[in-house]
Amino acid sequence: MSPNNDPVAIPMIERNPSDLPGMDSSDPDTLTGEAVLSFHNISYRETVQSGFPFCKKTEEKERLSNVSGIMRPGLNAIMGPEDGRSWLLDVLAARKDPRGLSGDILINGKPQPANFKCTSGYVPQKDVVMHTVTVRENIEFSAALRLPMTVKRDERRRRIDEVLELLHLDEVANVKVISKELRKKTSVAMELVTEHPILFLDDPTTGLDLKTAIDVISVLRKMSMRGQTIIFSINQAQYSIFKSFDSLTLVTSGKVMYHGPAQKALEYFTLAGYKYDCHNNPADFFLDIINGGFSDLLNTEEEADKYTELSERQYQVTEKLANMYAQSSIYREMRTELDPLLGEQRTGWSSALEEITCVTPxxxxxxxxxxxxxxxxxxxxxxxxxxxxxxxxxxxxxxxxxxxxxxxxxxxxxxxxxxxxxxxxxxxxxxxxxxxxxxxxxxxxxxxxxxxxxxxxxxxxxxxxxxxxxxxxxxxxxxxxxxxxxxxxxxxxxxxxxxxxxxxxxxxxxxxxxxxxxxxxxxxxxxxxxxxxxxxxxxxxxxxxxxxxxxxxxxxxxxxxx
Incomplete structure (x- = not known):
């Protein structure tokens, strides 16, 4: 099926590559200009303890298995069950213990700087803004502590006002952050004001109504058009949100089911034999595929008796989709781009990534x-x-x-x-x-x-x-x-x-x-x-x-x- 003949074909976003955020290039650990994040054969094993104190059992669980991909400037969405998409996002953002990670994560073909967590933005799923101060005061706090001392007060205020206007927060700038929508927008604003070239967001639309979710995604789209690499996980996306994606990564059980241009995902699965209803949302269609059609089966009367069978079927579906992707032309094209980036960089994840650096005294x-x-x-x-x-x-x-x-x-x-x-x-x-x-x-x-x-x-x-x-x-x-x-x-x-x-x-x-x-x-x-x-x-x-x-x-x- 060709996306040109499909009524829900997803258009490509036009970007202006010359409109980039200003960054200080004097610091070798500071990311400058556009940033391309690539990850090569990464796997992650988590050590889990269970049982009573003093007699706990320790076991290792595999969260990611041989995952590779590339995230360019634009909207890069990660979809799938929460345990898969959130783990991949946090590992790429260097928010997990590096001792369980193997593989390489590169920025523009070079290892992540030691202070990568401080030179990239991250919006957690759980709001961490201060509810007892105003929207402007929260953003001022972020700008005052995360922008270098060389940034003058007037420039700092200009950035704050620009972010407030961009997120339509200028009218509520002096209001305390009480509502869920206001907390989410303020969390995003606190990261945008720093103008980091890479921004990670963990489920930025969770708990928001459709209008607010569309507003948040539209703002992220504007920032991506200015050269930022936006990487975010998302549970369910309406079509009005999904059509804004540049890149789509489908992950479940720690394995990648699809990684490539979002507008080619529908054609990829339909050519593989999956029937698509033109009245269905493409995002829901993809989730049904990687979940093994659970959305239909779990509503049957035999749900309790067939739980074991469904779990086994989920494993079979995961293996089938992972193998199908590994043999696809999209995967081969991605490997041709990844291999030159890796080059001689085979450093793995170093404990140096635990370094926390501050730009203020x-x-x-x-x-x-x-x-x-x-x-x-x-x-x-x-x-x-x-x-x-x-x-x-x-x-x-x-x-x-x-x-x-x-x-x-x-x-x-x-x-x-x-x-x-x-x-x-x-x-x-x-x-x-x-x-x-x-x-x-x-x-x-x-x-x-x-x-x-x-x-x-x-x-x-x-x-x-x-x-x-x-x-x-x-x-x-x-x-x-x-x-x-x-x-x-x-x-x-x-x-x-x-x-x-x-x-x-x-x-x-x-x-x-x-x-x-x-x-x-x-x-x-x-x-x-x-x-x-x-x-x-x-x-x-x-x-x-x-x-x-x-x-x-x-x-x-x-x-x-x-």
Missing amino acids: FWHQLWWIIYRSFKNSLDFLNATVTQKETILMLNLSLLLPPFSPGRAGLLFSLTILQIIISMSACEFFVIDKDRFLHEHTSGYYRVLPYFLGKLLAELVPRRLLPSIIFTVIVVSIAGVKTDVNGFFTMLFTIMMLAYSASSLPLCFKAGESAMGVPTLLVTIYFVFMLVSELCLSEREIFLVSTSHWVRAVHVPETPEFH
Whole structure:
């Protein structure tokens, strides 16, 4: 079947090769101009652990098997089941552990630079934008940390305004990133502002309505016409989206079923004997083929009984399509282009690709992290004030008879209050874990300025202000008799207690991606510490020693009662 006679033949996109993004060529590790990415016989094996702790079993799973191809400037789509398309995309983007990879990935016939993850754009499927700041502020953060210091502020603003207009975000530039559509567009804008020659996107249309998805793809098409190499995975594509593709890669079970021009894919499969309904979407037609016709079979009543047969059939279909592609003329044409690119470059994937480079100095990164963290803290101001007001009322109620426990009880309550507040310290880094991993890997900042910035802008103020406020209230209302030296001793002790108590939740959360179990462990320990202080005598020295934070109350008691 000829695409010229087919009513759904896919037209080729016309590009202007002279309209290219400006890049600094003085750095040998910086990609310049148009970039052609080629991959040669790459395979990837993942080490998977399963079972209970201390007795886990380790096995290797093959995610990619002898995959080769070439991605030129334009829209390069990767379609297929999620485990196949996402693995191929992440491996090409150097986002997977290089120890499981074999084969060669080249840029313009040369090995990927050591800082490839920092010189290429990557939009993850899960949105990692900061929801508590505006669209413009998110893009400014990316531009400020990923563009060299030689780029002047006016040039940076020009790029930001251009990207906002390109994505139709200029009217909502000062709106906080709340909706899913706005988050996705902002994620794309944060990568486009850097003007990297290669941009990877993991399912950029997932969760979007058709209109927004078409807008995103049309913007990517415009950028590809300016010389960018756009590589993205996509689950299902409407015809209005599919017709924009330049290159199409169909992958399933780690093997390539088709890799070549998108407008030739329909002819390729119809000539192979697959019947195409002209009213069907070509993208759905291709997915039905590589899935072995599962979309029809899984709706039958014999679904449960034939699961094993379907799995076996899927394997047979995969092998058949992979062999058919390996013997096709499209594959031979692709090999004639790939082999000269490979040449003598047989370096494999080096651990040097783990290098993270930043184009801005330490102080610049620290300032922008503090600025964004402070803006983020302002959004939680109302919730924080409400929480402090509630705790304040509970403490003031202790002054009313018959609940008044006396001054010693108030000091003890103040100590316990600091410990309870400190339990929330874990959220500072756990909530931002995915965002940190993406931004650090992409070269926004190093670990030290991020840690210090979060500490100075969020953790310290949220521990400092409550300590001062509640200490002053207890001293003034409860009538604690102490001099200036005793007051500041009490204040300093409470502050150190708050910071010390915050360290335990941070330690528990350091290696966890979820907050449930570590929060429970911290709560149990704090309760046990409180009980050991109230109910045990000094003779149980071991148990009493576990309540060292609660026993900090004896320090402020000293200037009051002794």
